[in-house]
Amino acid sequence: MNLDAYLKRIGYVAPVRADLDTLNGLMDAHVRAVPFENLDIHAERPILNTAEAAYEQIVTRGQGGWCYEMNALFGWVLNEIGFEVTRLSGGVRRAKLGDDALGNHLCLMVTLDRDYLVDVGFGGSQISAIALEHAETLHPPLRMALVPIEDGYWRLHEGGWGSAMSFDFRAEPADEALLARQHDLQISDPNSIFRKTLTAKIRRGRAYHTLRGRMLETNHPGRKETRVIQSVDDMRDVLRDLFGLVEPDLETLWPMMTARHKQLFPHAHR
Structure with missing residues (x-):
């Protein structure tokens, strides 16, 4: 990890500390500099599920990435700065697809004064950390609503209360084997x-x-x-x-x- 090279890639010039202001500043800069994209999948180029490969893709080559790349890299960056980071297994559209969706999204939890959802890999829709509480937050021009649901899960609605586009997660360390299987499946499955x-x-x-x-x-x-x-x-x-x-x-x-x-x-x- 060359932290200075990453900060240059996203155009972040302020001091970095393990605090909420830095976290929000890094998130905002990342989603404005690094596009969410899946070009490698369509071009059938090899995609490795490692933070090092994500660094090569996004920082060295100057391309974008999808959730497994974006949040793997961002989590690594935050760890380097000194944040307490937990990788989470998300399930996009679990409300419709059920538990088969779990692991089809990698997101992060950062613990500061409280726990925060941190996600630069959901299409760049979230631009600041979201405290784990029942609330709607503004990420102009979007709204994001976080709702506790059954069995200890949280549901994040992209677009505000009741929006159909959502993902579920628990505030606990990811099942890394599940994430790896879903990573490979989403690359190979024609559906x-x-x-x-x-x-x-x-x-x-x-x-x-x-x-x-x-x-x-x-x-x-x-x-x-x-x-x-x-x-x-x-x-x-x-x-x-x-x-x-x-x-x-x-x-x-x-x-x-x-x-x-x-x-x-x-x-x-x-």
Whole structure:
């Protein structure tokens, strides 16, 4: 871990201490500098489930990552600074999928004056630590609601109270074997959303940008814009200029992206 290189990658210049202000500052800087993305999965490049590999991907190569990479790296960074960090097994959409979802998401808990949910790998939707209490918090232009549910689980709703997009977790150390199995399954399973749809997300200023295949959605406070990426060159420009990503295999991936777009948005204009 070259901590200075990581801080340079995310553009963080303030002093680092094991306190809440530093934690929130690092989270905000990370999600604005490092895109959530799954390009390696679609290009079928090898993906190793280690913090060292995540460092190579995000810091050395300047790319983005998904939850297993983002939070593995961020947890390592926090440990280096002196935070008390616990890796958690999350279950995205467990409300619908049941316990089979557990382990399909890696998130973190940081213990300071109390326990906090820390997650830079849920599409960059969370920009500051969330205390483990029943409350809604603002992460403009999004709201996040944390709710205690049965059997000691917490449920985080992306979008505020009752939002359908959510994940569950317990405030206890992750089952690392389960995380490893789910990591590999989501890469290899043809029914995995990570294999089906190329995705990238990033925050720029007050805007939150989401790319799903050829559909680019930008959420501003109080309004939303959408547009369809029309060509390989257009996609290359969007990935580079908006998300800071370079994809060498984009020509090969384009037919798959076009086919998936027709499945996701059958009534959308070309």
